[in-house]
Amino acid sequence: MAQEETDKAIGKDMEKELASYFPFWEKLEERQRADICSHAVSSRYSKGTFVHNAAEECVGIILVRSGQLRVYIQSEDGRDITLYRLFSGDTCVLSASCFMEEITFDILIDAEEDSSLITVRPDIFRSLAKENIYAENYIYKQTAERFSDVMWTMQQILFMSFDKRLAVFLIDELAKAGGDTLYITHDQIAKYTGSAREVVSRMLKYFEGEGLVKISRGKVCVLDRKRLKELT
Amino acid sequence: MAQEETDKAIGKDMEKELASYFPFWEKLEERQRADICSHAVSSRYSKGTFVHNAAEECVGIILVRSGQLRVYIQSEDGRDITLYRLFSGDTCVLSASCFMEEITFDILIDAEEDSSLITVRPDIFRSLAKENIYAENYIYKQTAERFSDVMWTMQQILFMSFDKRLAVFLIDELAKAGGDTLYITHDQIAKYTGSAREVVSRMLKYFEGEGLVKISRGKVCVLDRKRLKELT
Structure with missing residues (x-):
């Protein structure tokens, strides 16, 4: 009983936190919110560890509670190029790109500092984006912002x-x-x-x-x- | 009177054509459709001419009826890098990036062949995207697709x-x-x-x-x- 209450309390806290990251939260139905909450996972990554490797495992949407992540691409011969970094309060949707057919490139993500994250499984978002235009739009809008980050980086490198x-x-x-x-x-x-x-x-x-x-x-x-x- | 009828007929043809480019067409109100139609312009560009220069003039959304366009970025010293090309049936939303605050980079567009285009003024889309989530979502989704094109190109160049x-x-x-x-x-x-x-x-x-x-x-x-x- 006590455990159940604790779980409920944690659930409430998680819901509050997710609402602060996702501007479309109030456009969701109750069951959709519950669905995201029950598939959102708190996790910690130590400095220097691997968070996401699209080719092997699509981690899903990442919400950064604290720490620092580096998002990069890698050539076949192991050279890599940093696209952008993620800090406390940032969201990464490209780590859920496995469910966006428009995104055909793979990124990798490392923890550059000890980091505390929430990740939401990509399959949950796949169905949510199909059902709810506001959730879908959020993802593409975030993607457009990252596009700008990446273009800036590329211009630095190329020009x-x-x-x-x-x-x-x-x-x-x-x-x-x-x-x-x-x-x-x-x-x-x-x-x-x-x-x-x-x-x-x-x-x-x-x-x-x-x-x-x-x-x-x-x-x-x-x-x-x-x-x-x-x-x- | 005859002129008016011709105008109406052209208006109908234009509406049909716009509907074939914009998947969100049926989600618009009548007045929104009329608004786009009345701000959609048919134009021709000769091979080798400039279509869009974000810094000087934001041409708006481009629909390619025929021909070939080259979308590129340019360094301060005049070197340029081709991001992608547009062919018959393609749409370009980055040429309307002046109204998307998420997009902070400038692109240029040249006609590589004699080209026939429809352009829709960016300010019309700015208000439409604010009013209609489907129109907004279309634009960001298109942007995400271009992001993939650009990443492919960049990987070619860098790796x-x-x-x-x-x-x-x-x-x-x-x-x-x-x-x-x-x-x-x-x-x-x-x-x-x-x-x-x-x-x-x-x-x-x-x-x-x-x-x-x-x-x-x-x-x-x-x-x-x-x-x-x-x-x-």
Whole structure:
């Protein structure tokens, strides 16, 4: 009995939380809400673990309670390109793309920090989107927003010269990390900026020569943020 | 009177045509249909002319009656990357992106062949999408489809080595043109594949050396389609 009451209380909390993520919540019928609630799962992912791999398992819609996720694509030979990141309060619908026939590409998602998520199974959304135009519209609208994120990233990669891109990356990371030092390897920077490690090392060396940064093992210390910003 | 009747007849034809492009047509009220009809314009663009430039003028939703359009993005220094092409029967909603706040990037559109289009002014769709969830959903769903096209293109550019990309391009163009000869310059190939002309010329020369193609001024003749295909 006590357990049942606890379950009910948890159910109520989950419903409240889902309502805060989904703007179409009030357009749903009672049974549709109940259906989503009963298929929404709280889960935790440790930093560095895999959250979603479309080819193997379609995790469904992701709601980020806390932490940080990285969404990326990967080439056959293992190079990857970061499309965008997800932070607390964000939603990811592309991780449920297995049920959207319009989306024909695969993404991967890693936890970059210890993360707490709610995931809603994709098959639930498949039937919900068929029944309820507001739910369907929410998903496509979210997709359109991600399209813009991805286009921005692609333009960075395809059109910006790499000194600009590296400067943008370092400044963005500093803004997130605080302070002047980034604990990051050249390999990681290459991964995140979609370049080769050699290119990153060469450009960092060039930046060091210019007095913009100081490089040491696993660390990049920014010495002249103002001039680095001018590069962007 | 005669003129009025002709106008009415044209109006009826236009309504029929719009209904065939827009799956949400039957979900509209009479006045909404009339509103779209009265703001839908038939127009012709000659090969090589500009159809849409988001920064200068947002042309609105494009329906392609006949011809061929190229949708692309452009860097500040004038390099461009083809995102996708539009053929007879296709719709483009990104050319109305000025009214979608979720879409924050600009595209350009050229007529690659003499083209006959219907365009529907973006402000009409802005209010329609606010009033009618089915119209809104159509637009975002179309956007999601284009997202997939663009991701495919980006993966080609970012992940495939250029020999593969060039082979894919030549085979795709052959399929459209028929026969074995493409009337295209190295400059044009570079533009369409998002590479430098020098890179294209070098790779074509390499293909020629391999007996895959024969190059002459403004022309690429494919000699060994089977082996070219194997490259892809």
